Each structure stands twice: as structure tokens, then as C-alpha cells.
Amino acid sequence: MILVISVVVLLLYTCKGIMKFANIKISPFIYNLCRFLLVSGLMMLVSIGFDALRDQLETTLIALLYLIPVGLVTAYWGFGPGITSALISFITFNYFFMLPHYALAAHYPEDIIIMAIYLIVVVVISQLVGRMQSSLLAANAREQEATQLYELSVALTGMHDEHAIAQILAKQAETVLQAEYVELKVAGTEPFSFHFPEDSSPTRPADLILPIQTARNFLGEILLWKATPAISAVEKRLLQTFTSQAALALERAQLTQAEAQAQVLRESDRLKSILLSSVSHELRTPLFTIKAASSSLRGADVVWDSRERVELIEAIDDEADHLNILVGNLLDMSRIESGSLKPKREWNILSEIVGSVAARMRHSMNDHTLDVNVADTLPLIPVDYVQMEQVFTNLVSNGLKYAPANTVIRICANIEGDMFHVQVSNQGTQVPPEHLERIFDKFYRASATERVTGIGLGLSICKGIIEAHGGNIWAENVSDGLAFNFTLPSTWDGIFPPQLQMDTEIE
Amino acid sequence: MTSMLHILVIDDEPQIQRAMRTILAKRGYKVTTAGDGEEGLALAATGEPDIIILDLGLPDMDGVEVCARLREWTQCPIIVLSVRDGERDKVAAFEKGADDYLTKPFGIEEMLARIGVALRHSTNRQNGMPNKLIKAGTLTIDLAWHLVKRDGKEIKLTVTEYKLLAYLAANQGRVHTHQNILTQVWGQEGADHPEYLRVYMRQLRKKLEVDPENPRYITTESGIGYRFISDQ
Numbered sequence: 001m002i003l004v005i006s007v008v009v010l011l012l013y014t015c016k017g018i019m020k021f022a023n024i025k026i027s028p029f030i031y032n033l034c035r036f037l038l039v040s041g042l043m044m045l046v047s048i049g050f051d052a053l054r055d056q057l058e059t060t061l062i063a064l065l066y067l068i069p070v071g072l073v074t075a076y077w078g079f080g081p082g083i084t085s086a087l088i089s090f091i092t093f094n095y096f097f098m099l100p101h102y103a104l105a106a107h108y109p110e111d112i113i114i115m116a117i118y119l120i121v122v123v124v125i126s127q128l129v130g131r132m133q134s135s136l137l138a139a140n141a142r143e144q145e146a147t148q149l150y151e152l153s154v155a156l157t158g159m160h161d162e163h164a165i166a167q168i169l170a171k172q173a174e175t176v177l178q179a180e181y182v183e184l185k186v187a188g189t190e191p192f193s194f195h196f197p198e199d200s201s202p203t204r205p206a207d208l209i210l211p212i213q214t215a216r217n218f219l220g221e222i223l224l225w226k227a228t229p230a231i232s233a234v235e236k237r238l239l240q241t242f243t244s245q246a247a248l249a250l251e252r253a254q255l256t257q258a259e260a261q262a263q264v265l266r267e268s269d270r271l272k273s274i275l276l277s278s279v280s281h282e283l284r285t286p287l288f289t290i291k292a293a294s295s296s297l298r299g300a301d302v303v304w305d306s307r308e309r310v311e312l313i314e315a316i317d318d319e320a321d322h323l324n325i326l327v328g329n330l331l332d333m334s335r336i337e338s339g340s341l342k343p344k345r346e347w348n349i350l351s352e353i354v355g356s357v358a359a360r361m362r363h364s365m366n367d368h369t370l371d372v373n374v375a376d377t378l379p380l381i382p383v384d385y386v387q388m389e390q391v392f393t394n395l396v397s398n399g400l401k402y403a404p405a406n407t408v409i410r411i412c413a414n415i416e417g418d419m420f421h422v423q424v425s426n427q428g429t430q431v432p433p434e435h436l437e438r439i440f441d442k443f444y445r446a447s448a449t450e451r452v453t454g455i456g457l458g459l460s461i462c463k464g465i466i467e468a469h470g471g472n473i474w475a476e477n478v479s480d481g482l483a484f485n486f487t488l489p490s491t492w493d494g495i496f497p498p499q500l501q502m503d504t505e506i507e
Numbered sequence: 508m509t510s511m512l513h514i515l516v517i518d519d520e521p522q523i524q525r526a527m528r529t530i531l532a533k534r535g536y537k538v539t540t541a542g543d544g545e546e547g548l549a550l551a552a553t554g555e556p557d558i559i560i561l562d563l564g565l566p567d568m569d570g571v572e573v574c575a576r577l578r579e580w581t582q583c584p585i586i587v588l589s590v591r592d593g594e595r596d597k598v599a600a601f602e603k604g605a606d607d608y609l610t611k612p613f614g615i616e617e618m619l620a621r622i623g624v625a626l627r628h629s630t631n632r633q634n635g636m637p638n639k640l641i642k643a644g645t646l647t648i649d650l651a652w653h654l655v656k657r658d659g660k661e662i663k664l665t666v667t668e669y670k671l672l673a674y675l676a677a678n679q680g681r682v683h684t685h686q687n688i689l690t691q692v693w694g695q696e697g698a699d700h701p702e703y704l705r706v707y708m709r710q711l712r713k714k715l716e717v718d719p720e721n722p723r724y725i726t727t728e729s730g731i732g733y734r735f736i737s738d739q
Contacts, residue, residue: 317614320612324612328592331592332592335592346701346702346705347701347702347705348702348705349705349706349709351709351720352705352708352709352727355719355720355721356720356727356729358720358721359720359721359722362721372720376709380702380705380706385729385730386594386729386730389729498700498702500702500703500706502665502667502706502707502710503665503666503667504665
């Protein structure tokens with residue numbers, strides 16, 4: 001008998017499982033009706049079973065046996081079905097087992113007492129079991145609620161991205177409430193909104209709208225669509241707790257963002273004022289020379305001899321070139337900072353790049369020697385020709401500025417594993433170890449007192465270019481001066497340098 | 508004086524117009540200036556200039572487009588002016604038929620030299636007789652006999668090296684973009700392989716130049732292409 005009941009209950013659970021899995025929703029009325037019919041059927045079945053055993057069992061024992069299905073039904077389905085089964089069992093007990101059999105009547109007063117006691121016991125049991133059942137359910141629900149809240153707060157901890165926070169809130173609201181549709185609107189400096197499922201949109205107004213707000217700020221709102229079953233008070237309360245958690249996280253994110261922005265602004269403001277003072281000073285020096293020379297030549301009060309005229313004109317020419325370099329560096333720096341400096345890579349020959357820079361630099365070199373040691377047998381290198389020319393130009397110029405006359409500037413390169421390693425060294429003054437990294441900073445000067453022209457952008461441009469190529473640049477003190485080292489990858493997105501098949505000479 | 512050579516300067520900066528007028532007039536050229544692309548195109552059509560100096564940064568239209576529109580009807584040499592880092596514009600201008608370029612700011616000597624080369628080139632073209640024997644320093648290239656000599660001694664070149672040299676030398680003085688050379692020497696297949704040009708150029712320079720690191724005959728136009736420098 002118990003086996004039969006267990007099988008039926010099991011079947012029921014399977015049905016329920018399938019329905020849940022297939023997402024079939026039935027109205028609560030039909031659900032309750034089905035349950036009622038099932039309970040009645042079950043009790044009838046049990047009664048017919050007991051009826052077959054009537055000769056072996058005493059009436060009182062049967063009454064006790066009836067308690068088993070009633071208890072089970074209450075345990076599985078709660079108080080309502082429990083009471084239903086109790087009443088049905090009471091009627092069937094009377095009908096089948098009380099004399100006269102198969103009639104709803106009692107012959108003996110003891111029977112009436114038995115019946116009365118049975119009814120009381122059954123009702124009390126089903127009530128007790130039912131209450132236990134419902135408090136168990138409530139405890140489960142509370143535990144689940146606490147778990148969800150915990151999960152939400154864990155998920156939100158350390159989140160600084162508004163979109164991610166909003167995403168989590170909406171996702172949680174959707175899963176917990178099993179809503180059909182969720183829409184989330186976030187106000188603020190950059191308002192945004194999103195919804196899911198993404199492919200549909202509801203036609204009716206939202207069933208629940210909750211503001212996302214803290215004590216100080218209104219941050220947005222969450223809109224939910226859920227028709228059946230309607231959103232319960234418990235669910236609403238849970239959602240409110242969610243939104244207040246999310247509101248705190250959102251507020252925190254906005255504050256962090258604002259703080260970071262303020263930090264960036266402060267920094268860029270500081271850099272701008274350094275730039276302005278440095279640039280205006282550096283630009284004014286050549287301008288002054290040009291102005292002085294050109295106005296002298298123009299003046300009618302002095303007659304310049306040809307040698308003096310040539311000198312003045314040369315000064316104008318040199319300073320104009322100098323101004324051009326300064327402006328070029330400023331432009332490069334702004335391109336590096338805006339991230340628009342994208343290397344246009346091609347397979348190049350390193351010795352050709354170095355060679356052309358060396359040839360050009362030697363023209364303007366009087367007191368220094370340039371010693372190039374870059375084998376033309378090195379593999380092809382995937383770099384931007386023009387940008388690499390600039391790196392070498394800046395590093396050599398740096399040597400020319402800081403190294404004393406009659407010294408040597410060396411360029412050498414080799415390949416180590418999958419990286420090219422290039423060194424440009426000069427015999428100038430060494431840099432204190434703690435400044436070796438800082439010399440690549442913008443506007444950095446080894447010493448402010450030295451009479452050196454430029455705005456301290458050359459090395460930071462080199463750093464920008466090398467890093468855009470996926471390499472590294474660093475400076476180190478060597479025995480007789482300062483060396484700049486940089487590495488460059490020898491492969492291009494994992495592709496190795498091509499090996500060219502050369503054709504043969506005509507005989 | 509039969510006729511002064513006529514130079515049309517298309518540049519929107521009044522200071523540059525003024526300087527160009529003064530400097531070029533003093534050298535004996537007739538100078539017309541235009542402040543934007545439309546005016547430049549109109550003056551090119553009516554004034555029949557011998558050479559056009561065109562700034563790529565114009566207020567009304569893209570300089571490259573002006574270049575393309577000029578080339579629809581005139582073979583007049585065009586020298587484009589551009590700022591540093593304008594390699595992409597310069598290459599585009601060359602593809603649209605520009606003859607040479609100058610990077611602002613430039614020395615006047617350099618500009619005059621470029622004008623000279625461009626004018627010579629256009630005279631050669633008008634005469635219709637391509638030069639078959641090219642001399643550059645101690646180097647002679649006989650395009651008719653496929654013979655290259657340095658100090659009177661023959662230099663052995665591979666087929667590709669010769670094609671490369673012959674192409675550059677036949678158009679000496681002019682800048683050739685990487686793409687242009689690649690498709691001329693290697694065909695369409697070469698278009699995506701700038702490394703062919705790099706490697707063959709290195710080989711060629713080793714054979715031709717006295718100091719391959721500091722080339723005298725074939726110069727590198729950084730980021731743009733190569734140029735063959737001859738005596739003519």
C-alpha cells in the first residue's frame with residue numbers, strides 16, 4: 001500500500017519536474033483542482049486496498065493504518081491536501097469498515113466514539129504535519145533569500161564598473177523573480193539602460209517599478225514584467241533589498257570614477273603647465289635669436305661686412321631648423337599620448353635604417369664620432385621605417401647633447417632568441433641610478449643647470465615608439481658613459497621573417 | 508627674353524605666397540598664386556603654368572584631389588608641399604601623379620633644385636626622346652644595351668636588380684613610391700611584399716655604391732620610396 005502511494009507521489013513529482021523543465025505554466029486553480037482530485041483518488045485507492053484486507057485486520061488497526069497516507073499526503077503537499085485527505089479517509093473509513101458496511105452510518109455508540117476520536121486525531125496530525133511543513137518551507141525560503149542576498153553582495157564587492165553592477169542586478173532580479181522581462185535604467189553623468197531578453201520587448205506597462213536610490217542620490221530604476229504568478233510581497237521586499245545593495249555599489253562606482261577623473265585632470269593640468277612653461281621658454285630662445293639676427297640685418301644704422309652677414313643669416317637658418325625639431329617633437333608626443341601613433345610595420349633591414357640615420361647625422365656632427373656596428377646579415381625586422389629612424393635620431397642626438405667633444409657614440413645590434421637587442425651608447429656623464437627610469441619621462445632633464453637645448457621629449461618619444469612596437473627600452477650606466485638599450489620582437493604577430501630567394505647574375 | 512617660366516603656387520597661407528613670389532620672381536620666374544583648390548584649378552587652366560607647386564593642406568578641398576583633377580588634362584609637373592608625418596598624403600599624391608615633394612619647412616635651395624629637376628624632366632618628356640644613356644658620377648647605365656659600368660668596369664647585375672635599376676634610372680630625379688616600384692618590377696605579386704624591394708635594394712647598392720650605407724646614386728625617401736640621382 002505504502003509502495004503504491006510512494007509510486008504515485010514519485011510520478012507526481014516527475015510530472016511536476018517535466019512541467020517545470022518544459023516551462024509549462026498552468027493556472028493555480030487548475031493546479032489545485034488536479035491536486036484535490038489526485039488526493040481523493042489516492043484515498044479511494046487506499047480504501048479499496050484496505051477493503052481487500054478487511055478479514056485479516058481489525059477495524060481499529062485499519063483506522064491506525066489510515067493515518068499513514070494522511071500523514072504522507074500532508075507531509076508532501078501541506079495542510080490543505082492533508083485536511084482533504086483526512087476528511088476523505090474519515091468518510092471512507094465509515095463507509096467501508098463501520099457496521100453497517102457500505103453505508104454512511106454507525107450502529108454502535110463505540111463506533112461513533114472511535115470515529116470521533118479518529119477524526120480528531122487525523123485533523124490534529126494533519127494540522128501538525130502541515131504546520132511543520134509550512135514552517136520548513138518558510139525557513140527554506142528565508143535561507144534562499146539570505147543566500148541570494150549574500151551572492152549579490154559578494155558579486156558586487158569590489159565592482160567599479162556601473163555597467164557590470166547594473167548587469168548583475170538585472171540578472172539577479174530576473175532569475176530570482178523569474179520575470180519575463182527586466183529593464184534597467186541608470187542615471188548619472190553617462191546614463192544608460194538595457195533590458196533582457198534582448199530580442200523582445202513588452203507591450204504592456206511594467207508590473208513593478210522600483211527606484212534605485214541611496215539616501216543622497218537617485219541613481220536609476222528597475223522595471224519588471226511578471227504576470228503569473230503575480231509578484232508577491234516577499235518577492236518585492238527581496239527585490240527592494242537587492243536594489244538598495246546595488247544602489248550602494250553604483251554610488252561607490254560613480255564616486256570612484258569621479259575621483260579617478262579628478263586625478264587624471266589634476267595630473268594633466270600639472271603636465272600642461274610644465275609643458276607651457278617649458279615650451280614657451282624653449283620656443284622663445286630660437287625665436288629670440290632669429291628676431292635679433294633678422295632685425296639687425298634690416299636695421300639701417302649699422303653696415304655689416306659680408307662675414308658678419310653670413311654669420312647672422314646662418315644663425316637664423318639654424319634656429320629655424322631647431323624650432324622645426326621642437327614643433328615636430330611636440331606633435332609626436334601628442335600623437336603618442338592620444339594613442340594615434342600606430343606603427344606602419346613592414347619587413348625592414350635594420351642596417352639600412354641605422355645607415356641612413358648615421359649618414360644624415362654625420363653631416364651635422366663636428367666633434368663626435370659615430371661608430372655603427374649593425375650587421376646587414378641580421379634577419380628582416382618588422383618595424384615602421386620612419387618611426388625607427390626617429391628613435392635612432394633621438395638617441396644619437398641625446399648623445400651629441402650630453403657627451404663631451406671628441407667622444408664616440410656607438411650603435412650596435414644583435415638578435416637574442418626572438419628579440420632584437422639594440423644598444424646606442426655614448427661617453428657622456430652617467431645618470432644617478434635612481435633617475436635611470438625617469439629619464440624617459442616627459443620634460444625630464446638630467447640636470448636643470450646644464451645648458452642643453454630641447455624640451456626633454458626625445459627620449460619619451462623613443463619610449464612611446466618602442467612600446468608601440470611591442471619592445472622595451474631602458475637606460476644603464478656603462479663603464480665609460482651611458483647606454484640606451486631597447487628590444488624589438490623579431491616576429492610579426494607570430495610570423496617569422498621571410499627568407500627571400502634571390503635570382504642569379506646575368507652572364 | 509623669349510618667355511619667362513611660369514610657376515603656379517597653390518597655398519592658402521598669405522605669408523608663404525608672399526615669400527614664394529619674392530624669391531621666385533627674383534630668380535627670373537613668373538609667379539602666380541592661388542589661395543585654394545578651386546582657384547588653383549582655374550588658374551592652372553587659364554594660365555598654362557610650366558610647373559605647379561601645390562600645398563596638400565588646402566582649406567576647400569584635399570590637395571590630393573587637386574592633384575588628381577589636374578592630371579585629368581595636364582602633364583605639367585606638380586611638386587607637392589606637405590608637413591612632416593604627412594607620408595600617407597605624399598604617397599597618395601604620388602599615386603595621383605605628383606612628380607616630387609617638399610616637406611615644410613624646406614630650404615629654398617632645395618626647392619629650386621626640385622623645380623629644376625621637374626622642368627628638365629618635363630622637357631625630356633616633351634621632346635619624346637627617352638635618354639638611353641644615363642650618367643651619374645662614375646656610373647653609366649646603357650638602357651639600350653642593358654649595360655651598367657662603374658669607372659668603366661662592367662657591374663654584373665641579376666635580372667631583378669637590373670630591372671629595378673633601369674626603372675629608377677629611366678625616370679631619374681623623380682621619386683618612386685614603394686608600391687609603384689614593386690608593381691613595376693615584380694608585378695601585382697610584388698605589391699604586398701615591400702621586403703622584396705628592401706632586400707634587392709640592399710644588394711643593388713652594394714654593387715653600385717662606393718659607400719652603400721651612405722648612398723649617392725639611389726637615395727632613400729624615408730617612408731615614401733626611392734630616387735635615382737643622375738648628373739643630368
